[in-house]
Amino acid sequence: MAKQFSVPRGTSDILPQNITRWRRLEETSRKFLETYGYREIRTPGFEETELFARSVGQTSDIVEKQMLNLSSRQEEGKAVPLSLRPEGTAAVVRSYIENNLDTTESLSKLYYIGPMYRGERPQKGRLRQFHQIGVEAIGPQRRAEDDPCLAYLDAEVIALSVNLLKAFGVKGFELKINTLGSAKDKEHFSKYLRDQLKSGLKKLPAEDQKRFSRNIFRILDSKNKEHRAMVSGLKLDGEQYLSQESREYFERVQKALRQLKIDFQVNPSLVRGLDYYTHTVFEISHAGLGAQDALGAGGRYDNLVGQLSGGKKEECGALGFALGIERILLTLPEEEKSQPFDAYVIAMDEESFPDAFGLLADLRRAEFRADMSYRVSSIKSQMRQANKAGGAGTGFVCIIGKEERQKGVVAVKNMETGEQQEIGRKSFVSDFKKLNKKG
Ligand code: AMP
Numbered sequence: 001m002a003k004q005f006s007v008p009r010g011t012s013d014i015l016p017q018n019i020t021r022w023r024r025l026e027e028t029s030r031k032f033l034e035t036y037g038y039r040e041i042r043t044p045g046f047e048e049t050e051l052f053a054r055s056v057g058q059t060s061d062i063v064e065k066q067m068l069n070l071s072s073r074q075e076e077g078k079a080v081p082l083s084l085r086p087e088g089t090a091a092v093v094r095s096y097i098e099n100n101l102d103t104t105e106s107l108s109k110l111y112y113i114g115p116m117y118r119g120e121r122p123q124k125g126r127l128r129q130f131h132q133i134g135v136e137a138i139g140p141q142r143r144a145e146d147d148p149c150l151a152y153l154d155a156e157v158i159a160l161s162v163n164l165l166k167a168f169g170v171k172g173f174e175l176k177i178n179t180l181g182s183a184k185d186k187e188h189f190s191k192y193l194r195d196q197l198k199s200g201l202k203k204l205p206a207e208d209q210k211r212f213s214r215n216i217f218r219i220l221d222s223k224n225k226e227h228r229a230m231v232s233g234l235k236l237d238g239e240q241y242l243s244q245e246s247r248e249y250f251e252r253v254q255k256a257l258r259q260l261k262i263d264f265q266v267n268p269s270l271v272r273g274l275d276y277y278t279h280t281v282f283e284i285s286h287a288g289l290g291a292q293d294a295l296g297a298g299g300r301y302d303n304l305v306g307q308l309s310g311g312k313k314e315e316c317g318a319l320g321f322a323l324g325i326e327r328i329l330l331t332l333p334e335e336e337k338s339q340p341f342d343a344y345v346i347a348m349d350e351e352s353f354p355d356a357f358g359l360l361a362d363l364r365r366a367e368f369r370a371d372m373s374y375r376v377s378s379i380k381s382q383m384r385q386a387n388k389a390g391g392a393g394t395g396f397v398c399i400i401g402k403e404e405r406q407k408g409v410v411a412v413k414n415m416e417t418g419e420q421q422e423i424g425r426k427s428f429v430s431d432f433k434k435l436n437k438k439g
Contacts, residue, residue: 038110069084176284345372
């Protein structure tokens, strides 16, 4: 027998009965983000693989293990490797540079909502196709170390992610923040970690040694017990590796967050797995989610625009975050009731069908949510259909049979009260408007 297909592992269908919660999140996000001055950007679902390697980082888990690669296409005689996008920032920055957005505005506030792809081992809260709501504030042409006032933008972006979650109704989440300092500070930080961990690193398995020799920061957010023990005694208050300016900048971010009444914890071992972050980084977690507890994360990436433009664009301040929609939904109550119909039209016999069909069209033209069963059956079974179709909430059932046709009326039953009345067919829509209180 031919096989029956199922949804690819780590992906899922979003069925009509679940779509209300998705839409609510998307609509709330659009409204909310636009009041903060963000505008939507849509970039392709795939990009050149190299874009991700150069931004997210060759040594990040994402690029090392999780990229979903497409078979390369020949472009002008050359094979160009392509990958499904594992995250949104790289593509948004690519587009910002390519479309010279810096020449039309000094600060580009952009947001996206859409699917991302990572070839991870699926588990609860970890999918191969998942959806993110992301925000990127790119500009002005100054980095955090040149302009301490940018700290207010950091605070605003962090507050935005928190307030967005609150607007969705998410409760019980925690915000952790940290600073990595400037690119130079990061080098000092990396050296400091290597010096401090030298003897322990030598004892680790070859693979870990290799991993940490390429990116030492990854030991800080490793979940492995042995790694945790190695870093637990480290002094990570920044004194040894952060410049005075970077520390003051971070102080300012915290002060602005307090001003905005945003609760947070400073977590010195929060580094984030991606290469492009500098200065402020943050993560929002939810204890109810189990192992995959991050609802969202973000940070500042002041060197990415310069880096991805091949030096053609000036260095430019930038920061953003991404929230995972599936994980947010895991923290929210199950489905709300689907939206009921205003009217459900019933044809009592085949001869009444054209009239019933016409009535349905009139109702929809007047923007009522209306439907019918498209068949003739007993009134009882049609009522059952009406209840099913409208999520048990259909407002009115509009019945047309032989008797109604002869009298030129429609029998209308209020499903809530059970009351039934006849309404003249000619002025039906305007009378129905009054009845339905939509007019
Ligand atoms: P990241 O870019 O890994 O920091 O991801 C940002 C947010 O996207 C995370 O906090 C999650 O909410 C969500 N996310 C990342 N990877 C996955 C995944 N594989 N499955 C579901 N959600 C994810």
